[in-house]
Amino acid sequence: MALLVQKYGGTSMGSVERIEHVASKVAAARARGNQVVVVVSAMSGETDRLIKLAKAINPRPLARELDQMIATGEQVTIAMLAIALDKMGVAARSYTGAQVSIRTDKAYNKARIQHIDTERLMADCNAGIVPVVAGFQGVDCDGNITTLGRGGSDTTGVALAAALKADECQIYTDVDGVYTTDPRVEPKARRLSKITFEEMLELASLGSKVLQIRSVEFAGKYKVPLRVLSTFVDGPGTLITLDENVGGSKVEDPLIAGIAFSRDEAQLTVAGVPDRPGIAAAILGPIGDANIEIDMIVQNVGADGMTDFTFTVSRGELERAAEVSKKVAESLGAKGIRTATDICKVSLVGVGMRSHAGIAAKMFKTLAAESINIRMISTSEIKISVVVEDKYLELAVRSLHKAFDLEQAA
Numbered sequence: 001m002a003l004l005v006q007k008y009g010g011t012s013m014g015s016v017e018r019i020e021h022v023a024s025k026v027a028a029a030r031a032r033g034n035q036v037v038v039v040v041s042a043m044s045g046e047t048d049r050l051i052k053l054a055k056a057i058n059p060r061p062l063a064r065e066l067d068q069m070i071a072t073g074e075q076v077t078i079a080m081l082a083i084a085l086d087k088m089g090v091a092a093r094s095y096t097g098a099q100v101s102i103r104t105d106k107a108y109n110k111a112r113i114q115h116i117d118t119e120r121l122m123a124d125c126n127a128g129i130v131p132v133v134a135g136f137q138g139v140d141c142d143g144n145i146t147t148l149g150r151g152g153s154d155t156t157g158v159a160l161a162a163a164l165k166a167d168e169c170q171i172y173t174d175v176d177g178v179y180t181t182d183p184r185v186e187p188k189a190r191r192l193s194k195i196t197f198e199e200m201l202e203l204a205s206l207g208s209k210v211l212q213i214r215s216v217e218f219a220g221k222y223k224v225p226l227r228v229l230s231t232f233v234d235g236p237g238t239l240i241t242l243d244e245n246v247g248g249s250k251v252e253d254p255l256i257a258g259i260a261f262s263r264d265e266a267q268l269t270v271a272g273v274p275d276r277p278g279i280a281a282a283i284l285g286p287i288g289d290a291n292i293e294i295d296m297i298v299q300n301v302g303a304d305g306m307t308d309f310t311f312t313v314s315r316g317e318l319e320r321a322a323e324v325s326k327k328v329a330e331s332l333g334a335k336g337i338r339t340a341t342d343i344c345k346v347s348l349v350g351v352g353m354r355s356h357a358g359i360a361a362k363m364f365k366t367l368a369a370e371s372i373n374i375r376m377i378s379t380s381e382i383k384i385s386v387v388v389e390d391k392y393l394e395l396a397v398r399s400l401h402k403a404f405d406l407e408q409a410a
Contacts, residue, residue, distance in 0.1 A: 002167040003035045003125065007135065007157030010044035011174040012231040013077045022231065023084035025172070026130060030090060035125040037164065039135045039157040040081055042073025047136075063108035067137075067147045071097070074134035074153075082132045092130040095120075097145070100131070102138035102156065104146045111138060111146035113155065116163040133160065151212030158215045162222035169219065169226050170237075171211065176230035177238035178203070178210050180406040181259040186398050188407040192257065194239045197226075199257040199349050202383045206347040207262030216240070255352035255359060256404045259397055262345045263390060265295075266318035267375070268311060270325055272335030275307040282332060283309050286324050292317045295345075296378045296387060312376065312387065315341055343375060344393045347385040348400065360384050366403040372396055 006029065008022050022040075029036050050070045054061040061069075078094035085092035100120055104111035124131045135153025138146050148155050154171060161169035178200065179189040195203075197220035204213045210228060219226040219240065229237035273279055280299065287294060295312045313321045318339060325337050353359050360377075363384055367374060372395065376387035388396055401407060 001033050001035060003037070003164060004029060005037045005039065005157055005161040005164065005166045005169045006172060007039040007153060007170070008041065008172045008231060009153065009174070010041040010046070012172055013040055013042070013081070014044040016080070018231075019077065019080050020084050022172075023081060023088055023090070025231070026081075026085060027088050027090045030130065036130050037121055037125065037160060037166070038081065038130060038132045039153060039160060040074060040077045040132065041135050041153040042077055046073040046076075064144060067108045068145050071134070071137040071145050071147055074136055078132045078134045085130055085132070090130055091128055092132055093124055094132045094134075096134045097137035097156070098139040098143070100133055102133075102159070104138035104140055104148070106140045106142075106144070106146070108144075108146055110149040111140070113138060113148070113159045116159060118160075118163050121160070121164065149214075151215070154212040154215035155218055158218045158222075158224055158226065161224045162218065166224070169224050171215075171226065171228050172231040173210070173228065174231065175210060175228070176233045176235050177228050178208075178240070179258070180256075181397055181401055182208075182261070185261070185394050186259075186401045188401065190406060192238050193236065194241055195257050196351055197240055197242055198382060199351055200240045202347070202349045202380075203258055203260045206260035206349065206383065206385065207264075207345065208258070208260045211240075255356055256348050256350040256406060257352075258349055259400055259406070260347045260349060261393055261397055263393065264314050264316070265312055265341075265343050265345050265387065265390075266315045266321075267340040267343050267387065268313065268318065268321055268325055269338040270309045270329050270332075270334050271338060272306050273309055273329070273332050275305055279307075279309065279332070283325070283328055284311070286328055287311075287313075287321060290320060290324050292321050292324070296376045296385065298376050310376065312343075312345070342390055343387050344390040345385055345387055346393065346396045346400070347383050348404070349383045351382050353382050353384070362403060363400060366399050367396060370395055370399050372399075 047070050082092040082094040101117040103115040121131045135156040140146050158169050177191040179191050181189045183189040201216045204216050226240040227237050297311045300308045329337050372388050372392045374386045378385045
């Protein structure tokens with residue numbers, strides 16, 4: 001008998017009919033002799049609807065009250081799924097995050113899980129009852145409801161699987177696994193049977209939206225076998241694993257696991273700053289103090305004692321970053337700042353890069369053949385990212401996908 005934690009997202013819980021379909025999948029897993037703990041999200045669009053209601057009263061609602069409000073979305077779906085399971089003859093019991101004591105810190109809207117009490121859940125499993133737990137939420141030490149941030153139900157699922165020492169955490173969504181890239185951009189994208197946590201973490205951080213980053217970090221840290229599956233199409237999905245013998249072949253064999261991309265990119269240049277030690281800290285320090293995340297950084301070669309300093313931020317942060325950078329530029333006697341939003345980021349990810357030279361050269365040659373100019377480059381041990389004009393995003397992804405033989409097998 002295996003202990004499974006199954007997490008179903010908002011699309012899977014989007015209607016009465018879909019909730020009944022989820023109930024049938026849970027019942028089928030039980031019928032195969034498994035113990036099952038279920039984690040669910042609110043109905044698709046419900047959290048956004050509740051946030052909009054709160055902001056209609058106050059554009060900046062109190063963080064505590066916002067969490068109190070948006071946590072109700074999952075309270076509806078846990079009860080509905082428990083009702084649907086009961087109708088099918090499967091004993092089930094719904095729980096909010098507070099009821100199963102998913103203890104978090106006090107950071108409203110982006111809380112982090114500190115402890116989970118599994119006694120109640122295991123008692124249910126041993127009694128043949130399916131616990132249905134609200135994702136995305138917990139409770140702090142003072143009994144206040146907290147939420148874990150966007151995609152937080154994935155994190156709840158993985159955290160419960162770790163605490164329960166589950167045999168597998170299954171993330172059910174509207175795609176049937178992790179692909180070499182977004183099939184909407186490259187129809188020949190191939191579903192991966194396996195991928196390492198390290199690769200999945202890079203893909204998630206670089207723009208792939210299959211899994212929330214924190215859930216992948218959590219699964220890797222606690223060695224929780226993680227599988228991405230479709231709620232609507234039966235299949236094996238994609239297993240995310242610590243084993244670097246992905247697909248049963250040597251790690252050197254698959255050079256690239258996938259291609260990620262992000263359109264949410266903006267570029268900011270502080271032009272004509274003094275080329276001296278400490279200039280990077282002088283520019284980026286105030287940006288960090290403003291709690292603005294920086295991605296790629298380039299400092300040009302100095303000439304006549306001056307240089308240009310360029311970095312990227314998310315488009316939503318560009319206005320604030322520009323305000324801060326303008327003040328910094330004035331204090332440094334720089335020529336001024338320039339901004340650009342006509343860019344995107346394209347990234348190759350693969351553990352095979354560790355043992356193969358020439359990946360970057362092949363990437364750059366492929367883009368050059370399509371007359372795609374590279375504005376910025378960033379590398380790590382298992383990824384290479386480039387910034388290019390956003391009008392070339394789809395061409396870049398398709399060209400690289402073909403060049404590195406990632407296409408769907410015939």
